[in-house]
Amino acid sequence: MPSPQQARAQASAITAGRTAPAGDASPTSRLRELFEGPGLSPAHRRIAQYLIEHLTEAAFLSITDLAERVGVSQPSVTRFAGAVGFSGYPALRERLQSLALGSLGSGTPSAPAEQRGNELQAAVDAEIENLENLRRDLADPGRVIEVGRALSRSAPLTVLGLRISVSLAEYFAYAARRIHPDVRLVTRGGSVAYDALLQSREAGGDWLLAFSLPRHAQETLTALRVARGAGLRVALVTDLALGPLAEEADAVFATGTGSRLVFDSYAAPGMVAAALLQAMTDADPERTQARLEEYEQVAEEHQFFLRD
Secondary structure (H helix, E strand, O other): OOOHHHHHHHHOOOOOOOOOOHHHOOHHHHHHHHHHOOOOOHHHHHHHHHHHHOHHHHOOOOHHHHHHHHOOOHHHHHHHHHHOOOOOHHHHHHHHHHHHHHHHHHOOOOOOHHHOOOHHHHHHHHHHHHHHHHHHHOOOOHHHHHHHHHHHHOOOEEEEEOHHHHHHHHHHHHHHOOOOOOEEEEOOOHHHHHHHHHHHHHOOOOEEEEEEOOOOOHHHHHHHHHHHHHOOEEEEEEOOOOOHHHHOOOEEEEOOOEOOOOOOEOHHHHHHHHHHHHHHHHHOHHHHHHHHHHHHHHHHHHOOOOOO
């Protein structure tokens, strides 16, 4: 009889192909796709990130107000509009307003302040919104399936998470070791990370999966550059689809983090990690089954877990 984990691996395979209309993609995801193509300057990336993070407000700002909010000049805003394919700021703002109004129309009506609860409940509400956006982004699971297959084939597979991102990297590596024969975890930066990345490539590894959540560490950026220089491809789970970290990645999974409390929460990035793990199990079901069976035998023999 299969263990609960084996049964879940068999029953929860990701279905390839689009399962929901393209229009279901979240507004923030559409903005990221709109802005990620051109090679934007640092000032333009600041504008793009502000628009992504404050869409419903920014869509109705004048060019003067937007420039002041971001801390750039009005000509920079005009050049940004041209860089992302619009005739000028009015055309860009029209597109932003369309996305913003669609986002407002698809959501639930705002409750009066007295019904919205306390700050902890507001933080939960924000995470629910992040998960709703991620759900729309996963309407087509094709990219998750593709990257999961690539991670499954990479031997060794290296997982990187520094500073606040260590916890998600450890979670992913712990689970991936149940289904992959050689997973190497890097949670220290500097020369220690460089050694691990170079050794992984020399051992035949093709991919690095990196987690980078706010505040983003300079040493993470340096590690990604070392990995790319060594010939590793990079998959990145983060909250920013724009900027220097994303520019060093071959595949970016950008999703929101909870920022309502003193320390951020990571419900949506955790879900991305779980989705990639699922895609890895689907990529080689025979190996997955064999490794899970072997692990269950060892766990039973040494009584790793309490009996339910």
